[in-house]
Amino acid sequence: MTAATGSPDDGGLPVIGGRPAPGARAAAAASGAGGWVARCEDAVLVAALALATVVPLIDALGRPLGGFHIPGSALYVQQLTLWLAFVGGLAATRLGAHLTLSTSQLFPEGSLARRAARLAALSVAAAVVAVLAYASAVLVAGSRQEGHVLPGGLPEWVSECVMPVALGLMALRFAWGAGESWRGRAVAVAAVGLAFACGAVPGHAGALVWPLALLVVAAALLGAPVFVGMGGLALVLFFADGTPVAGVSAEVYRLIASPTLPAIPLLTAAGYVLAESGASSRLVRFFRALFGGMPGGMAVMVAAVCALFTTFTGGSGVTIIALGGLVYPMLREDGYPEGFSLGLVTAAGSLGLLFPPSLPVVLYSVVASSSQQLSVPAESLYLAGLVPGLLLVVLVALYGIHVGRKAATREAEPFSWREVARSLWAAKWELLLPVFVIVLFASGVASMVETAAAACAYAVIVECFVAGDIPLRRLPGVLLRASALMGAVLLLLSVAMGLTGYLVVAQIPDLVLSWVKIHIHSQMVFLLALNVLLLVLGSVLEIYSAIIILAPLVAPIGVAFGVDPIHLGVIFLANLELGFLFPPVGLNLFLSSSRFGQPLPRLYRHVLPFLAILGVGVLLITYLPSMSLGILKLFGR
Amino acid sequence: AAGAGPAAAQQPVVIKMATLVPEGSSWHLIIKEMADKWKTVSGGRVVVRLYAGGVAGDDADVVRKMHLGTLNAGVLTEVGLAEIDRSVLALSVPLMFSSYDEVDYALEKMRSGLEAKMAAKGFVTLAWLDGGWSHIFAQKPVAVPDDLKPLKLYTPSGDPGAVEVYKAAGFNPVPLPTTELSTALQTGLVSAVQIPPQVAVITQYYTHAKYMTDLNWLLLLGATVIDKATWEKIPADVRPALLEAARDAGRRLRADVRQNGESAVEAMKKRGLVVVPVDARARELWRRAVENAYPRVRAQVVPSDAFDEALRHRDEFRKRSPGAARGQ
Ligand code: NA
Ligand code: NA
Numbered sequence: 001m002t003a004a005t006g007s008p009d010d011g012g013l014p015v016i017g018g019r020p021a022p023g024a025r026a027a028a029a030a031s032g033a034g035g036w037v038a039r040c041e042d043a044v045l046v047a048a049l050a051l052a053t054v055v056p057l058i059d060a061l062g063r064p065l066g067g068f069h070i071p072g073s074a075l076y077v078q079q080l081t082l083w084l085a086f087v088g089g090l091a092a093t094r095l096g097a098h099l100t101l102s103t104s105q106l107f108p109e110g111s112l113a114r115r116a117a118r119l120a121a122l123s124v125a126a127a128v129v130a131v132l133a134y135a136s137a138v139l140v141a142g143s144r145q146e147g148h149v150l151p152g153g154l155p156e157w158v159s160e161c162v163m164p165v166a167l168g169l170m171a172l173r174f175a176w177g178a179g180e181s182w183r184g185r186a187v188a189v190a191a192v193g194l195a196f197a198c199g200a201v202p203g204h205a206g207a208l209v210w211p212l213a214l215l216v217v218a219a220a221l222l223g224a225p226v227f228v229g230m231g232g233l234a235l236v237l238f239f240a241d242g243t244p245v246a247g248v249s250a251e252v253y254r255l256i257a258s259p260t261l262p263a264i265p266l267l268t269a270a271g272y273v274l275a276e277s278g279a280s281s282r283l284v285r286f287f288r289a290l291f292g293g294m295p296g297g298m299a300v301m302v303a304a305v306c307a308l309f310t311t312f313t314g315g316s317g318v319t320i321i322a323l324g325g326l327v328y329p330m331l332r333e334d335g336y337p338e339g340f341s342l343g344l345v346t347a348a349g350s351l352g353l354l355f356p357p358s359l360p361v362v363l364y365s366v367v368a369s370s371s372q373q374l375s376v377p378a379e380s381l382y383l384a385g386l387v388p389g390l391l392l393v394v395l396v397a398l399y400g401i402h403v404g405r406k407a408a409t410r411e412a413e414p415f416s417w418r419e420v421a422r423s424l425w426a427a428k429w430e431l432l433l434p435v436f437v438i439v440l441f442a443s444g445v446a447s448m449v450e451t452a453a454a455a456c457a458y459a460v461i462v463e464c465f466v467a468g469d470i471p472l473r474r475l476p477g478v479l480l481r482a483s484a485l486m487g488a489v490l491l492l493l494s495v496a497m498g499l500t501g502y503l504v505v506a507q508i509p510d511l512v513l514s515w516v517k518i519h520i521h522s523q524m525v526f527l528l529a530l531n532v533l534l535l536v537l538g539s540v541l542e543i544y545s546a547i548i549i550l551a552p553l554v555a556p557i558g559v560a561f562g563v564d565p566i567h568l569g570v571i572f573l574a575n576l577e578l579g580f581l582f583p584p585v586g587l588n589l590f591l592s593s594s595r596f597g598q599p600l601p602r603l604y605r606h607v608l609p610f611l612a613i614l615g616v617g618v619l620l621i622t623y624l625p626s627m628s629l630g631i632l633k634l635f636g637r
Numbered sequence: 638a639a640g641a642g643p644a645a646a647q648q649p650v651v652i653k654m655a656t657l658v659p660e661g662s663s664w665h666l667i668i669k670e671m672a673d674k675w676k677t678v679s680g681g682r683v684v685v686r687l688y689a690g691g692v693a694g695d696d697a698d699v700v701r702k703m704h705l706g707t708l709n710a711g712v713l714t715e716v717g718l719a720e721i722d723r724s725v726l727a728l729s730v731p732l733m734f735s736s737y738d739e740v741d742y743a744l745e746k747m748r749s750g751l752e753a754k755m756a757a758k759g760f761v762t763l764a765w766l767d768g769g770w771s772h773i774f775a776q777k778p779v780a781v782p783d784d785l786k787p788l789k790l791y792t793p794s795g796d797p798g799a800v801e802v803y804k805a806a807g808f809n810p811v812p813l814p815t816t817e818l819s820t821a822l823q824t825g826l827v828s829a830v831q832i833p834p835q836v837a838v839i840t841q842y843y844t845h846a847k848y849m850t851d852l853n854w855l856l857l858l859g860a861t862v863i864d865k866a867t868w869e870k871i872p873a874d875v876r877p878a879l880l881e882a883a884r885d886a887g888r889r890l891r892a893d894v895r896q897n898g899e900s901a902v903e904a905m906k907k908r909g910l911v912v913v914p915v916d917a918r919a920r921e922l923w924r925r926a927v928e929n930a931y932p933r934v935r936a937q938v939v940p941s942d943a944f945d946e947a948l949r950h951r952d953e954f955r956k957r958s959p960g961a962a963r964g965q
Pocket of ligand 2: 838839
């Protein structure tokens with residue numbers, strides 16, 4: 001399995017290792033035929049990212065200056081995010097940046113088997129994406145009926161047309177890449193036709209479900225992008241349920257247009273700009289000066305910085321995308337083994353979920369308190385989560401020290417205050433970024449999206465103008481590559497939301513939990529079952545849906561088993577933190593695989609020690625309630 | 638569809654119904670009982686799948702999904718109803734009404750007109766309900782309009798028109814998505830919010846905004862709606878019983894709000910809520926501040942014909958029962 005990267009002549013994506021996706025070359029050839037489409041894409045992406053950064057900043061800056069703001073700016077930023085996701089996804093198709101399980105590389109280059117695998121995979125991809133395009137078109141038609149108009153007079157549906165148009169072009173790109181001759185491409189077109197024919201024949205959904213689902217999974221295994229697999233599965237399940245497949249695009253839209261989501265691409269862009277500048281070497285120098293004499297110092301730093309970062313990215317997986325490229329080279333340069341470094345960066349990507357101002361904590365509090373009998377205030381959760389959260393960070397750091405001792409990490413250098421001061425001065429702007437972000441957010445000066453926009457602007461200003469690492473003419477290229485990766489990630493997250501949408505429609509979580517209620521009778525067993533359930537569902541579901549769906553159901557059962565509601569909240573969130581790493585589909589694994597161009601099975605092996613260590617941590621948190629509740633008692637709550 | 642005849646008659650009509658009302662709350666219980674009743678009174682020919690607590694999305698998502706056919710019905714707040722037709726907002730203009738009786742009177746007069754507008758958009762309104770009076774919850778005591786002006790007043794980001802109205806009236810609106818409200822109250826990005834007491838308890842917002850102004854700011858209106866195509870799929874002989882069950886649930890919701898609104902305030906008081914009194918002079922200041930903004934509300938937020946109609950019915954009611962107008 002390989003996360004695909006761009007071909008070298010595109011400049012590619014700054015990921016380590018990896019190979020072009022099957023068909024990337026053919027797709028590039030296709031874009032050569034319509035080169036102007038590609039140029040339009042690039043221009044649109046860079047413009048959308050720039051606008052998505054500037055618009056929230058104007059709001060934040062205008063607020064203290066007499067409340068000046070752009071009317072309806074949040075609506076515009078939502079639309080911009082929609083454009084970033086779909087045009088970014090289209091660019092990712094062209095640059096081969098979609099996450100794929102490219103087992104087809106098992107077959108020799110140019111062999112018949114390999115061409116057949118590509119033909120099959122990309123034909124199904126074309127079919128799935130074409131149906132998604134149709135579902136989006138239905139969504140846009142509905143939106144046109146609703147008749148919303150953005151301030152300034154632009155109808156929302158006009159802007160939303162980017163969904164079906166980009167998906168349609170994406171389907172064309174897949175169809176084009178399916179074969180090198182027109183015969184192969186005709187097969188892909190036939191697949192698209194067949195998919196629509198399935199939908200047009202009523203009453204056979206039941207019989208078609210299994211063959212279609214198997215086809216989609218097989219295509220993903222043969223090298224179709226993972227988002228095609230997940231999206232295809234969602235479409236098939238909605239179809240089987242007798243619910244219009246437009247439901248999938250409604251879920252996609254719900255996620256992409258959700259008001260806090262723009263923070264993800266903005267923080268990603270900030271991380272990318274930093275990653276492409278000399279920031280990482282400046283930070284390496286500083287931390288080497290600081291921890292150089294201490295074995296495992298770098299690993300400790302990585303755990304701490306990632307935890308810090310996750311508190312304001314809220315476990316959306318952004319930490320890996322934004323920081324991974326920064327700290328991974330530092331670890332490697334410092335002499336840590338590749339496997340450990342990958343595992344650490346992957347695992348550390350969700351540490352810190354329990355610390356303020358982490359959004360999942362707030363969301364849990366709101367959702368769990370929604371029953372009249374329960375009260376789970378967020379600040380109590382933050383307080384109770386302090387020791388457990390620290391425990392998880394410390395456990396990872398200790399393991400880091402252990403590995404740092406064993407592996408011959410860089411020779412200990414004599415500690416020098418002079419070098420510390422110098423390197424601190426050199427890296428001052430980068431080191432100030434997290435401080436800047438936390439102060440901006442925690443002081444109530446800016447909202448989540450505004451803070452993310454400020455971080456993005458800060459990174460650009462520092463690296464382009466202050467440090468001068470990125471000449472202005474190179475900036476669009478950097479933003480473009482960041483946008484392609486963002487598009488790939490946003491598409492993946494949004495089709496996952498489509499699957500979640502199906503789970504909700506079919507009321508699967510209710511069924512699971514009613515089973516638990518019937519079959520479990522002791523607190524110990526309940527907690528253990530909860531650990532397992534949350535681990536598995538936490539890895540399958542996106543964290544916000546996991547909280548939204550599970551918290552209101554789990555919280556009352558927990559009370560019935562005599563578990564303190566605050567303690568239950570800490571267990572819940574700590575478990576979800578672990579769920580990010582849980583094979584086969586934990587979000588951190590996907591993001592890390594994509595960011596570092598590593599096959600998923602290799603990552604499974606690398607995160608195993610961390611999974612074990614954090615698992616022990618979560619068990620301690622679960623069965624030692626005093627760790628959570630002790631500090632509350634200290635504060636007299 | 639040719640061979641669908643008798644088999645389809647056996648198949649129950651599955652109604653996917655969504656609401657923001659939180660799972661396990663007393664409101665949820667009432668809606669659930671209505672759903673169960675639909676099954677029993679229809680003899681199993683109608684089955685409701687209820688999605689509570691916003692799992693199917695916020696009200697805008699629910700309306701979108703009803704348009705697409707992935708959901709069929711919803712117990713919506715005025716935010717969702719306004720997604721269908723904005724006229725309903727006429728009944729939620731701040732300080733236009735001062736008692737349940739006034740709103741009830743205006744709603745009764747406007748009901749058929751509002752329902753016709755919803756029907757034209759493909760929605761059948763089954764029952765009207767409300768979540769109680771929204772009050773100002775703030776981080777500093779707010780007794781008069783000038784107390785509110787320096788505070789950062791939360792306004793939903795989806796309604797730019799309302800933001801402009803608040804600004805023009807000298808307030809300091811902070812348009813934010815609902816999902817960010819809780820954090821924003823904690824960080825101080827928002828320092829005042831308008832919500833009914835029961836919602837304040839459910840969301841715990843009051844722990845970060847513990848001064849409640851004793852002023853009926855506006856009534857949080859809602860309705861149970863179903864899309865027309867689904868409604869017409871239900872056998873005609875069953876529909877009246879379903880309608881009655883929905884109306885009964887609406888009545889019970891209203892009764893719950895009217896009975897438990899007070900006890901919610903009492904419960905919050907025990908945990909540190911301070912109720913800021915509003916005397917007659919202050920009430921007059923509020924009235925003037927808000928009524929000065931009415932022309933803008935009428936132009937930018939509420940369709941002007943609906944606005945005028947609501948105001949006319951209110952004045953009519955006040956003329957008919959002059960004693961009631963001052964009452965709380
Ligand atoms: Na939305
Ligand atoms: Na509660």
